[in-house]
Amino acid sequence: MLEFDRITFDPAIMGGRACIRGMRIPVSVILGQIAHGAMPDEVLADYPDLEPDDLRQALLYAAWLTQEEIHL
Template structure:
């Protein structure tokens, strides 16, 4: 959980998007940003489509996704 403290732009609020990880409390989930990147959208295209996002938001969405994958892999190795 210490890694999550470093990700100040990622918020988890049960009243926003059902508690999914969001960018700065906005109704844009980390999953949306990662999905757009996975679909081949560039950072510039994402920032144009969501003008209230900032480049650091994309960086932190990627860092959060990587952290979650590491957490899940650690959970599996403990089983």
């Protein structure tokens, strides 16, 4: 597995969902905004605590997740 130092999992924060740096900002929210057409600067403006590297790592994490093999 790649090292995702900005992606955290804590049962006490958002029920253990993948979040950015222990904040209550789920990776899925960031990815959803980008998928719906938001530009990185818009996401960063909506979440001032985020950094550009947080967005990059969220995308890398999503790409890593989609590499899983499905056996039917």
